[in-house]
Amino acid sequence: ATGCLPGRHELQGNSLALLEGGRLVHHDAGHPDFLQHKRRLTGRALAMPTLAERLVAIGGMILFSNVSPGAAYAHDPDGFGHVYHRAGSYAPGRKRLEGARALTIGQDAEGEQLMTARFIGEALIERSPPLAILWLGEPDATQHLQPLGSARQLASLRQADANAERVIAAVDVLRNRGDDVLLITCSDHGHQTVSRVVDIEAELIAAGLKDSRESADVVTPTSGTATLIYVHPDRADRIAGIGAFLRSRDWVDRVIGPDELAAVGQAARHGLEFAISLKSDDQPNKFGIRGRSVEARPAAGKADHLGCGQHGGLARYEQMPFLMIEGRGFTAGTVTDVPTSPIDLAPTILAHLDQPATGMDGRALQVARAQ
Known part of the structure; x- marks a missing residue:
């Protein structure tokens, strides 16, 4: 557009x-x-x-x-x-x-x-x-x-x-x-075929990096096989810890941090701190179609797409x-x-x-x- x-x-x-x-x-x-x-x-x-x-x-x-x-x-x-x-x-x-x-x-x-x-x-x-x-x-x-x-x-x-x-x-x-x-x-x-669904919000809460499901200190809008992470300016002290946590997860392919957002066409507005592309591989699904990815658990009220198609990240076939x-x-x-x-x-x-x-x-x- x-x-x-x-x-x-x-x-x-x-x-x-x-x-x-x-x-x-x-x-x-x-x-x-x-x-x-x-x-x-x-x-x-x-x-x-x-x-x-x-x-x-x-x-x-x-x-x-x-x-x-x-x-x-x-x-x-x-x-x-x-x-x-x-x-x-x-x-x-x-x-x-x-x-x-x-x-x-x-x-x-x-x-x-x-x-x-x-x-x-x-x-x-x-x-x-x-x-x-x-x-x-x-x-x-x-x-x-x-x-x-x-x-x-x-x-x-x-x-x-x-x-x-x-x-x-x-x-x-x-x-x-x-x-x-x-x-x-x-x-x-x-x-990509969804091979696994991860509740990123729950993972951050369990790690002590987000207060609760309802809290607005850290917000994780999901876009299929990718997620954006927003951090409220009052909780900037959590940014480094969130980055280290995300990079340690087996469901992450790439973490794009605050200093890298511009390189992928994004901008750190409204508290945006991280863009994440979730884990992918080149394995086929049951019909022989290659390319599988982890999906971020959709927002409440929306179904996940396990075994079906999804996109949003930086994996080979979704691009x-x-x-x-x-x-x-x-x-x-x-x-x-x-x-x-x-x-x-x-x-x-x-x-x-x-x-x-x-x-x-x-x-x-x-x-x-x-x-």
Whole structure:
């Protein structure tokens, strides 16, 4: 959405903490109101402009999404474009759309098909904005609930492929009528199989490094196979001990401490002191799919994903999403080993639209390939 790293746009993770009234408060960034809450608290939803804002002068953005509400709304929290989501759809100015104009679907195969059809008919063919985004909830939703390589997980892949095929066919129609389309087909992450679930909060309490489940001295928002650790400024005396404890655990692959956060694109705001990537290995699951990881016990009320798919950390397979680009500036049928990141997508889109990408951390992949 921004082409920037978390330390600059300020959305630190799928789960995070904010200092509110002198107290660390845990938040699920997937909640539909999270970014509006952050705006009320800090004065801004995101600290960097989104593509929706950057493109408003030339026709704007239309997004159809069936992922978490918070993730969808992060593409346009300030209401510059059109966002369609099952939890609520919005026109510019964050004017809520009702009735037939809203996106009333389930997070299931039928909902994905209906959303894809509307995206093609309304966004691509009829309205044709400079930027149109379709963010499918599958196969991610199923992979969190089913073993990787299982029949139901493979069926979700076929479903996603079928919806992508319909979009690709629609893009061919646009090109035949003369539109210069840059088609980007990608995933934002891969998956690991959860081999073990660890209650990090309980471990810190047992070690005397957090007062209790309810205490706000140390907060541990979990993001699947990773966790962020926040320490209240009044308990800075615990930081060194927490770091030493984490580095001694057999469920940790990497501890990124306060002095290293900037190197991974994070920033020590609101008491953030550590980012942890949990233990992983290259062993296969029962269906032969390689890559297993420890999962941090989810927040109360959420189920763990033992034996199923998860992501969030720095293990091999969760960092192996695919990226395919077709259009001007890219040679058909070629494969490149140039390292890429999701933050490269926004500047790549802006380069195609001949718009500046001022202030972005990513770079246009047209330029990267040329170099």
